[in-house]
Amino acid sequence: MKKPITVSGLVQSGVIQNNLNSTLPQFKSQSDFSNQIAIFLPLAQIQPNPYQPRSIFPDAELNELAASITEIGLIQPIAVRKVSDMAYQIIAGERRFRAFKLLSKTEIPCVLFTATDEDMAVMAIAENVSRQDLSDYEIAKSIRTVESLFPSRTRLAQALGFQREDMYRYFAYEALPLFLLEKLEMNPRLLSRNAAADIKRVLNKMSAEQSEIALSALTEAIALLEAAQIDQTKIASFIATRVTQATQAETATLNIQKQHFFLQDKKIGHFLSSEKGLEVKISAGVLTDEKTTELKKILDDFFRV
Amino acid sequence: MRNFGVKLKLAKEFVGFVGSSSEFRTLFEKKGTQYHNIYSALDIRNARLKLLGVDLAALPQQDKLPPIINCRMAKGGTGKTTICGGIASALSMFGYRVLMIDGDPQASLTGLFGINWATENITHIGELMLKFSRKEDYSLTEAVRPLYEGKMLDLIAADISLVNTDSWLMGITNREFVFKKFLDANVDFFSQYDVILIDSAPSTNLLTNALMCACQKILAVVWLDGQSLKAMQILASNVNELNDAFHAMGFHLDVHIVANGYHPSYSPCKDALSTLISSYADKMNNTVIPHAVSFMKQVELFKEENSGTVLEREPNSIAARAIIDLAKSLVKEYGIKLSGIQVI
Structure with a gap:
């Protein structure tokens, strides 16, 4: 059976072009009409x-806005898109919308725009990102909710106008331990994206044994941070230092298990037990060939059991 | 009623079944033992609902109008009726309940399904709307002709007297929305269907405008030649004018375009398609309907009752394949749901 003909297939194979200059009369989009009248x-x-991304709308602010609307009316209509028959979604103006509800009004002036889901997500985030009052953590959460709308993270970064590396700092929050995320839910301003990325990096570097120490160091650091006794930029180095200290202390305890062999007060070798294994070292020329063979045999028999 | 069904391979595809054929047969109560089965639209619907584990009795009654696909082009002979009838029978075979409305006084859609409008007693959409606007009694159930068993494909047929609609539409207020109001007033009836398909006339008149004002997106069928592309100008001005006039009500009509009649050795086809895609990249359906002889065999001149869509008559042809692919893409494009269930 012949393959079905598709527009994309024909364009790809070069049979038809999709970039001709002369085009047919256009259908006007909804936004072409939008700027004219509010409905x-x-x-x-x-x-x-x-x-x-904004989940909290302080009552005081809303009341203030409602009062100003009663006084002078709504200066700027809110922007909406049509999602189905008799259903619209706010593109911009949720605070004004809430204020209208507060005033028990039944209608609100709107300007209609067309917007895809992608557009909606980007507009909501972009509008808030540029404002000072949204925390990095809240931005990170909202980026996460819209990520699936984009084919790749590169495209997502482009759409939001972020540098790619900067966007990955927002993704660092996910790698943080649960207790910290719970704290961030309560207080989203606790950690900036840079601090989160630093902590993620230092936690990733830890080996399995070290991670426990790192976690307790992190808990300690967060407690200090909450008490304003440490700067959030210092947390990563705080953890690193703690881990290094602990590792050194451990090495010290292992050192005690190093036993030196002496021959006439002269060090001729040692026995060392460390996390890497056991080590027996004997300086050259101390043992005769016979003794060496005997030692080998002892070890050999030892493993033969 | 038409006695139409597909064989195993297509039935499996339409149900979306990936298991073995014998497993597939067990989905159908009566048909377990036979080897060669014919699967009707209703069989496929029931199988899909069974696989989804949906108890229809437990589903709430739909109370919203289903998506409307209005096949429209400002030029005759571009394949509106072929596409409309074709995707109607395909969507029905996918298990969706489909209502077709013949909105063209030429009544080609009516003829495509083997109904002779000259001899049959037909209640067309114009008559129904007239009675509705005069607040007279009318019966939708009597006007609707069942084509596939189990309300899977119904038709409100047309005849030549549909041309009279414009004369009375002229005299009423808010005439552009008379069809929309008619649908809304009978939402209980129309919400039984999963999709409504309209075959519109090519002319720009009050009836075609009213049919357009009830939908969100028309399906423009474009034949790939210069003449047809020229008519895009008329279509664009029709659509822009309606959007301009009713924008303040929140109305906006969009356009989805399907290219029809592609022939690989006709260079004007390629030129026309290049122009079309360059002009309306974001509005084009990816399926291109080929210029195929199967389409020409749909309508029998002297044995009308033998007429039928390409899917009914030559289900394995390249033409039927294009129609099936188009119908599949329209399920997504128009958000068609199975009894209110969005199937992904």
Whole structure:
């Protein structure tokens, strides 16, 4: 059976072109009409932007906004997109929308725009990222919720206008231990993305044995941070130092198990037990060939059991 | 009623079944023992619901209008009816409940399904809307003709008297939305279907406008030649005009385009397709319908009752394959659901 014909296939094989200059009359998109007039939509038909990263809208601020709306009216209509018949989603203006609800109004002036899910996500984040009042942790969480809308992280970074490396710092929060994430939920400003990335890096470097020490060091550091006794930029080095100290202490205890052999007060070798294994070293020329063979035999018999 | 079903291979594809054929047969109660089976649209619907583990009785009654696909082009002969009838029978065979509305006084869609409008007693959409707007009694159930068993494919047929619609539409207020209001008023009836397909006339008139104003996205069928591309200008101005006029109500009509009649050795086809894709890249359906002889064999001139869509008559042809692929993509494009269940 012949292969089905597709537009993408024909373009790919070069049979048709998709970049001709002369084009046919265009269909105007919804946003081509948008800037003209605001329309009144029932509040009941409007939903918040599902990608909105801001989860807390302080009552005081809303009341203030509501008061100003009662006083002078709404200066700027909110921006919405149509999602289905009689259903709209807010692109920008959730605070104004909430204030209108607070005032028990039934309708709000809106301007219609067309926007894809990708657009919605990017607009919600981009609008908030540029503002000072959203924490890095909140931004990281919202990036995470929209990540699946993008084919790759590179595209995601492009859409948000981030440097790729900078975006990976936001992803560092995920690698943090659970107790810290719980603390961040309560206090999102606890750690900046740079501090989170540093902590992630230092935790990743730890071996399995070291990680326990690192975790307790982290717990200690966070307690200090909460008490404002340490700067968040210092946490990573704090952990590293603790781990190094602990490792050195351990090496010291192992050193005690190093036993030297003496021959007429002269060190001629040692027995060492460390985490790497057992080591017996004997200086050259101390043992005769017979003794060497005997030692070998003892060891050989030892393992033969 | 038409007695149509597909054989095992297509049935498995339509159900989306990947297991063995004998396992597949066990999905169908009566058909377990026979080797050669014919699977109807209703069989496929039931099998899909069974696989999804859905108890239909437990599902809430749908109360929203289903997606509407309006096949529209400002030029005749571009394949609106072929595409409309073709995807209707394909969607039905995928297990969706489909209602077709013949919105063209030429009644080609009616003819495609073997109904002779000259001899049959037909209640068309114009008559229903007229009675609705005059608040007279009308019966949708009587107007609808069942084509596939189990309400899988129904048709509101048309005849030549549908041309009269414009004359009374002229005299009523808010005439562009009379069809939309008619659907809304009968939402209980129309929500039984998973999708509504409309075959529109090529002319720009009040009826075609009213049919467009009830949907969110028309399906423009473009034949790949200069004449047809020229008509895009008319279609664009039709659509822009409606959007301009009713934007303030939150109305916006979008366009989805399918290219029809591609022939690899006709260079004008390639030129036309290049122009089309360069102009409307984000609106184009990826499937290109080929210029195929199977399409020409759909309608029998002297044995009307033998007419039928390419899927019914030559289910294994390249033409039927293109229609199946197109219908599949439209399920996504228009968000068609199985009794309200979105199947991914």
